[in-house]
Amino acid sequence: MTSKTAQVATTKKTIAPKKGQPVSVPEVVTKKKNTAAKKKVKTPPAAKKSAVKAVTGVKHITFQLRFHTSFGQDLLILGDHPLLGNGQPEQAVPMQYFNEEYWVLTVPFETADCTGPVTYHYLLRNADGSIQHDWGNDKSFDPKSLKVTELHIIDTWNYAGYFENAFYTEPFTKVLLRSNAIHVKTKKVTSVSHILSVKTPLLQKGQTVCVLGSGNTFGYWDSSDPLLMSKDDGSDFYRIELNLSKENFPIAYKYGVYDTIAQRLVRYEDGNNRILHEASVKDKLMMVNDGFAVLPNNVWKGAGVAIPVFSIRTEHGLGVGEFTDLKKMVDWAVKAGLKMIQLLPVNDTTATHSWTDSYPYAAISAFALHPLYLNLDALVKDDVKLQKQINVEKAKLNALPEIDYEAVIGFKTKLIQKIYTAKGQDTLSSAGFQEYFEQNKHWLQSYAAFCYLRDQYGTVDFNQWPAYRHFNQQEIDFLTARESAAHTEIALHYYVQYQLHVQLKEATAYAHDHGIIVKGDIAIGVYRHGADAWQHPELYHMDAQAGAPPDDFAVAGQNWGFPTYNWQQMQADGFAWWKQRFEQMGYYFDAFRIDHILGFFRIWSIPMDAVEGILGRFVPAIPVHINEFQQRGISFDHHRFTKPFINDNILWELFGYDNELVKKEFLDYDGFGHYTLKPSFATQRKVETHFHTLEQDEQHEKVKKGLYNLISNVILFPAAENDHEHFHFRIGIENTSSYRYLDTHVQGLLKDLYVDYFYRRQDEFWKQEALQKLPALKRVTNMLICGEDLGMVPDCVPDVMKQLGLLSLEIQRMPKDPKKDFFHPNDAPYLSVVTPSTHDMSTIRGWWEEDRERIQQFYNHELGQWGEAPAYCEAWINQAIVLQHLYSPAMWAVFQLQDLLGMNAALRREDPNQERINIPANPKHYWRYRMHLSMEELMKEVSFTNELKGYIEASGRS
Template identity: 60%
Template sequence: MKLQFFLRFHTTVGQTLQIAGNFKSPGTGEGEAIPMSWLNENYWQASVEIDPSHDPEIRYQYQLVAADGKIVTEWGNDRCFTLKQGSFEACQFVDTWNHAGEYENAFYTAPFLETLLPQTGGKKPKQPKTCSHIFRVKAPLLQKNEVICLLGSVPALGEWATEVPTMLHREGNWWTVSLDLPKEGFPLQYKYGVYNTKEKAFVRFEAGANRSLFGDAGQHLTVVHDGFVQLPNNTWKGAGVAIPVFSLRSKNSFGVGEFTDLPLLVDWANQVNMKLIQLLPVNDTTATHSWMDSYPYAAISAFALHPIFINLEEVAGKKQSAIVKPLKNKQKELNDLPAVDYEEVMKIKMAVLKELFVAQKDVWLSNPEYQEFFDRNQYWLVPYAAFCYLRDQNLTADFTQWKEHSHYEAAAIDDFVSPEKDHHDDILLHYYIQYQLHRQLKAATAYAHRHGIIVKGDIPIGIYRYSCDAWMSPALYNMDQQAGAPPDDFAIKGQNWGFPTYNWQKMEEDGYTWWKQRFAQMSEYFDAFRIDHILGFFRIWSIPLSAVEGIMGHFVPSIPVHVNEFSERQIWFNHHRYTRPYITENILRDRFGNLQQYVRDTFLEETGFGQFNFREEFDTQRKVENWFAHQEIPDNQGWLKQGLLDLHSNVILFEEKDSNGTKFHFRFAMEQTSSFRMLEWDTRQKLKDLYVNYFYQRQDDFWMQEAMHKLPALKASTNMLICGEDLGMVPHCVPDVMKQLGILSLEIQRMPKDPKKEFFHPNDAPYLSVVTPSTHDMSTIRGWWEEDHAKTQRFFNQELGQWGEAPLFCEAWINRSIIIQHLNSPAMWSVFQLQDLLGMDAGLRRNDPGEERINIPAVAKHYWRYRMHMTLESLMKEKAFNTDLKEYIKAGGRA
């Protein structure tokens, strides 16, 4: 059988098109793309002969090949058609390219298809005895009782009569109809419309010009894929609440929020007509068995769930309830605390879980559901359990310090976890805990889905340096580097997260298997996810392991400054002067005062002309920090150490490793260093120009190519809805890439992406975005209001449109006005921290807004312990508050 493909697509010079499918043509191999040829300004075509008996189901996608050879694949995998052998001599497909950035594609992701907008099809009509044409089109946002219909210029399509239009029915993602159209009617003019089956009335035509179909009916079948019906498909809007699991509080939780608390949150969200619950990462972070493990972005496994979220009573059941009953008083004591006592909660839960494991071991091991769970997850579960055991035996998660198995070998670990080993029960304990966590989270998210609510997870940009992932596959990460962020108003020294950066070249070798496994694991529980710091897929702020502060990093990858560029721009260049800390007697006197001599004698060596270098034992920030960690000398508030760290960052350039003095990267905020200020005026001006070129001009296309090399493949591997945290120093290319790929952006009122604006107004948000007044990394609305009165005064007058003096404290009506602004935004989602929602009610909110903050990014060792100050059960009883919130959501046009 001959297949002919016609694609509506207008190309530019140098671009070509091809088809990737489960068929081949002469001269191509199985699965190899088939080149298309230009037909005219509007169409490309290709032909192929196939044997339908080999595989009657045809599956294919179109690909655009750029002039430089880069390939862009259209979005979706639903171009499929089953051929009936002997029915036709040929089959032709007339298609429309499916651009990933079309916002309608969002409605074909899992949360909409399975929970928010479960589609029902129209009644399947009687099929004609002979069929010349099949029309297929998508329409994601039809109202109840509405179906798609087809009207056109020929009698078979009613000659545009709206009284008896041709009805389509739903098959998969497509609305479709089979017709027998006589050849006399071509070229055909037609349009899709909407018909209400209950009212038996035509509702409307689609927008735009008439559609056209050329050619005629003959000894071939024509299948028309028409893309999306041209309707206002950006009208659906939802609201959501964001809160970490650990912050939930219920009568039955144990000093911390648990997975079993999520159904209560679902009940409340459903009560106020919210459609989304957004969580922070829920992966196991147990590295030190201390409160420092409260940091949710430092998981020891990208796959394992955190034991702190387990509900002991649910695990015990009736048979082992005697094990947990004696803990009632302790449970009440911990539950009454204003914040999470991480260490005490973990200590008790792990002790009880060990008891329950012993009591349930035999029954649990023979459970078919557990066996299925183990078989599906053993690729990460077995190494994780071994890692946890070895961590505890060696009293450290730093696997480089372990006496045995410091280097992961799959065969050795398989032997290590075998039932013959004395420690096998210790390994089984971790299988047991992960299975119980899986059951509880799965039940919670299934409950959410039954109530029409989706759950959004969070994928950290990095992995913990001493994690199971790094232990298993260190080559996938740059272990000699640390990920972070450049300085900003919230962290003037930058941020150093300590995570190794990704070795993307190595990850690409196996088709990003680790990422795809990670997404698959996420989709077990979540419908959507937030990519933490999506800018890391364009470039990451990379800090050498020898440095402590984020200010010592630079973007990787990036196009460096070549040494020749200095002479080309007539810039005086001195390698030593630009790349080493600039330390003079004046700088020492100004910074250290009467301690300057001590600093000189202890840490520095004189080089002459009143200048100094660090001694070898202090020539990196890491060496300085390590020295202070072992000293018993007074250093109030770390003042002396900070002064020395600042000396290390008093540089203009960082030399690129292994470049032999030929390639350099500018230190961020170079102009703020005394090293820069001490240069003569002309040199400063020329360096500034080159600095601007380096950070804001030369990198953009390069970073765009980097992102387009990774993100399309990763996005195509999952059908979850993807949202990107695109905050910080955002390259110009980022919005375009996210728009091309249909990834939702994050819009925050106090962090405008337009540098000319002080505030962002929710009314200006793009449809494919999430608007929020604050995130877990920021102060709440109320906390922000008290930070800078001059700024909030301008916000009060300009953004809220109020006259006069702004209140010193954020009164409930102000908080409410900001929430309502966000609910009325055109963005697909408006999501709020629970603290911000409670801030609308003076009687419900906490007295001190400072107690509502979840994280302070500038504090490297922050204790993540915020908890709701009221129970979820109490919140559900606040009828007046809940009714008002529901009305605000409804007034904002949110589903």
């Protein structure tokens, strides 16, 4: 693939600038220029009117793409026109190899067949059949607007990984860079032979692109009066029309940056001169798309604050943050110099009507918003009675240091019902609601019916419903019809979702008006007993559980309980569900974080009979064949490798003096010094069920955990039931006593095969898995995408994310290089987000108190401090870590609000352990963190806010 700097062709006739200097013009050209100085023409004169044969429209179009291919690769073109494949990738039109630099395609064309502009892009087909897309949706032409019979388009491939592409996503074009755009008037020509187009995203306010070059039209490189280019609203390209019919070819030219206020050339683009080789011919137009101007493209940097909506505290809140409170967060972010507010998922999680619903990653709908975030005040402005009820509850709930989830959602549910009874029909009859309903009916109707049935039958588990357990669209149409007895109760959920939609849209629009973008979060999983799984069960593997392998934060792994995705089925319909999900995110957010993006490469899949994540394996994965053991000199013992290894020593290690009790109740002796689990306790789920009926005390918990460990004390899992030839390794075999009791030689041989299984054989396989999904999904949205690429990261992940221009997540205490103890923010790639902590971790201050030895190492080597590390994270230490991140080369530095407040000894919370949002190792964690300051109080802390703004500006993130 061509590099950006190789986009311009050079020949011996190229006029190249000296390093660090403007273009110098050869003496002979200078003399010619001087003799013509008095009649120099910057824009070609209008062509004289003459009687010519009437042009009937474009008859032929030639596409010429600059691209150097390797053996086995070929190029195709795809556009929204029947001659260009009609938008169907399988009908893309092959191009012809012209030479090492170009591929071409000429197609006959009938302008009359065109109703408007034609949009197209290129595809690269590799030798293995995989497809890469030329990025963007901005290549187009309008045949009806052209007065020629021949159109020749010279294009440049747009690699998705180019930094510049990030700046053409919505957060930049609609918010962050919007004010920089200016309108430049350019001189028009009546006879156009060439159109030049180029992109560059990071011009300052008052700047535009200009073009200079050899020849009379280009002014013989006169930098005092270059040709200015203009950019139309909605277009990414700077463009200029030229009449080069009287010029001598080839012509050398170069783009530059022009300051329209100071009226001077700021600089030339880097790299070699560009060359126009082909002269003008009558009734032929040359359109040249030069891709990106070669200018610095990694100089924009921004800072953001991460805060869950539920954590925002205001003086007039109802014990929890609401969508309307985002406006106050925006006001503070503006004063602090921040550019982004990053949120956790805001989807409805109402499964049990209890505090367990506080987990924001277990949404019962991937589309519906959570009623928790609805501001009631906005709905009862003219109802004094309801206002009083709300104010009484506010006084109690808003005084709490943490969220009382059940009290808040219980009160809101009752009040929403009263408001709906009084005003619901007016809202449901409005034009705004009708438009919203039609746009969202594909999920809203089924979600509302699901919520109604959940409450009618008293359970979210649709498998237990006496009726409607299997989704049937006709039955749901009948249930939700206006004539249905259930319609009023079902429409309550329409009403709530519409009001949430309006409030969140208003909040994000307010953010945009103040130059702030809002970043959302897409959870990797869906709730097992949610509306998505009910409506589309074919899209999920309901016989598996998604989770994560063991790490430093969860030594037994994580079991999220979500079903895994049936990617084959999703791919069959073009990932329609995912595309709808991305579209829904686009209603409210400018950017989003893909939770656990590694799941698009492979997911950690756990059997339904397991409780802990440690019994999972990656799916898909290439298994180990039984012959591989024999080839490596390993005598294969099926029972020894695939069954729990239990002897007296292991039982003593796990249970101590309780081992006799365990032998008696849970194990069978095999007569050879080993034990097996009784069938009634052979799985973790069976053990969990047994202990659930017993008293929840310390001894029972110890025995239960010990039995879990026995069950997971294996080395291999059969690839499938009754498959005796293919196996997957249990992760972390070296930590099992089963492995420890093997012969040392066998241990070494097994470990080699284990390393090959996890770190070598799967890499290309997982890469291709991701490339079947992620490019197709990225093409349906123009939001900025960040992937949460943490955990056990395959080697192929960075390359795929770089190819697609996805921002990575870099965390100081979680280095991706296993040879490093910490990641330094200064080593971050540009297309990344750096942060010192996330919602799944302790804050900077909390982390400082967790591991004394590790912190001492960090203090000396990462902070460069001598001596013993302080026992507590003093404000200056917190500040130093924040500054490290602000000065990182990463595009974004994002901080939890707690970490920003941690820089100020007077403002921060006394106990850092109260600032933690989630503990991943605890599946029953109660998500209830609230700011200890209200937004109104924070706004009054002018000194702190100005100090933070100063740091941000000094680091170049403003």
